[in-house]
Amino acid sequence: MSAVSRRTLLTTAAGAAAGVAVAGCGADGGVKAEPPPRARKTGEKSGGSAHREPERMVTLIGDGSTADTGTQPNQPVVDRLEPGQAPPQFVIFSWDGAGEVGTGLFPRFLKLAADHGAHMTFFLSGLYLLPEAKKLSYNPPHGAPGASDIGYLADEHLKMTLDSIRHAWLDGHEIGTHFNGHFCTGPGSVARWTPADWQSEIDQAKRFVTSWKTTTGWYEHDPLPFDYERELVGGRTPCLLGQDNLLPTAKALGWRYDASSPGGNQTWPAKRDDIWDLPLQLIPFPGHRFEVLSMDYNMLANQSHSATSSDPRNYPYWRSQAAASYIAGFQRAYETNRAPLFIGNHFEQWNGGIYMDAVEEAFKHIASLGQKDVRLVSFRQFVDWLDAQDPAVLDRLRQLQVGEQPPGGWSEFLAPDPAAAGAGAGDTAPDPAPGTGGDPGTGTGTGGGTGGDTGISPALGTVGSTT
Template identity: 40%
Template sequence: MPNGKPPLFVVVSFDGAGDLALWARWRAVAKQVNARMTFFLSGPYLYPEDHRTDYKPPFHKPGASEIGWGDTANVLARTTVLREAIAEGQEIGTHANGHFCGASGIGKWTTAQWTAELNAFDHMVRTGPTLAAGKTVAPPFDPSTVKGMRTPCLEGNRAAYRLAMAKRGMLYDASAPGYIAWPKKVNGLWNFPLESVTLAGTSKKTLTMDYNLWYAQTQARKAPIAQAPALRAQVLATYRAALAQSRAGGNPPLFLGNHFNRWNNSVYSDALTDFVKQTCTQPDVRCVSNMELASWLAKNGVPSGHNRPS
């Protein structure tokens, strides 16, 4: 470890991973700065709507989904994009399927129900492109290579779903809130949290997730476009302060979560783009996927003396 410090890992990840234009955008950004990122894919984005009742989620009708389903054109286009992104070194994780949040959502699911949900994800990946095309199409990836999950809305009984993940051979959970600190294993998995930070120029605490930043800024309401430059600058300043906090505390990883979205006049996608371009080329920084970080930790362990929140 140069200068006695581990690398400063910046881990950028996305939920949903369906929008084709945003796939093009983030692949281009990653190539520009030699970054690898993690894309948490929602199963229905690879599964055609006319076969939706194959999916039987707990406590919901067959075919229920809060995020819709695919059609022939976008399922096949996503299949191609996923293959290309994986070839470029990007990681695919799972964001589960129906995106059920709140009182009737995933919070009450058992380990057995989570196992069924993960199996349904595998089935959508393996068979969705063929069903959409009406002829045999190879799946975009082998679902057994998926080693991490971010749960919808960051919800769910963690012990229950992590047991299902561990039994499946998965390695990390990216769902829980946490702090800027070296990760630990919890329930047999690496816990890669969305970290608590202070919104720049305020005393507000928020998480390093675009929706949470949006809520902290404008209560998740769209602001007038004239405010977009200032809001974007505030998010960028928040990321920079978090990076400085990591450097001051022994270089624990910085986890940044986004959605494939254009929320609030694209403030959060634009601020993250700026940060990635400015940061990932810095000599002590490595912009990596969650799995690259997990592999580094498996090889090197958690650096001693640097495992407390900073």
């Protein structure tokens, strides 16, 4: 492969990477071709977790770090709502950074998703594919060459990350971007970046992903099985900062969504500047009057004041509280307006790993319900579904507020006749949110919540990601 420097057509069993154990990719080919799985609706469970794809034609790209292997496998078919049909309940689990550092967390959640026929979004930090010895190749906007607030991976962990990214894409997951240096404070903060700064950052992130063989010298390793120029259609900024100036650049690049908004409610999303705006959301926080953003870091900020190693005696309660928060957010949406639920995480071990356990517990709870109208998908799969819908239907869905049931039921609310569907709209008061443990939605963080109220508001100041 070291002699390949342009798009070279090879005939090979690229499916070999799809059939290996979760811990990594095997070196041998030998994969028998099987018929593809039957077509499924967006997010429908596959019923299996180890499907092997038929042999594929592989076109290496550039130095062979990435490859065009054709259509991504294990993708569901997108359906369109029928008149009067209740919308599915979408749940999107996403991961910021998406690097494997030997803790086994990336493989752990790949297996969890595979066991339940689910898909997720992995926002890959470009620096996680750049060896530290070559860090001066990174020129952050308004920063010194090689500067980074998240550091660099050891070579061993870089290889593990490559294996997990390969596996994730072949399983049907999305590979987005978390950009590079993760600058949240100071004069070089992403909050101050211009559209041109974002363009530079994205160009570099893509270069690190598409030229890791050149920077590492590992030409004997398998390529990533996707064309990143086509794959990359969305991302999440560090600490949820800088979206306003990112959007013009994202639009020019043809991105389809952005998940960087500093916070939203559990309502149906809309577009900003022709790009789907998919924010983390305020969800019930049992034992408190205020609500919390749907991310592990915000659970941490409200429970241990951002300390990542606290008194272990608090861990059991905090773990169950975090899991109950995710589940309450799901239940509220599922029983009322069916707004999608967005959950953000990092591969971290804060406070003894309780947030990883909490998100797994919530995931298993949602998946165990066995409801055909509950779909665990990636952001890309979700916007595929949104783009397939009648815009008038989406407009109707956006009228529903947090915890509000459709007036007259779904069959009437989404009836084909808008006049009939609109009869009585707005006459029904929103139902109280289940499982909030208090008065939800105040966002003040100063009320008399029980169970150790931290007084931290789920506002912008507590939003962020530190991996």
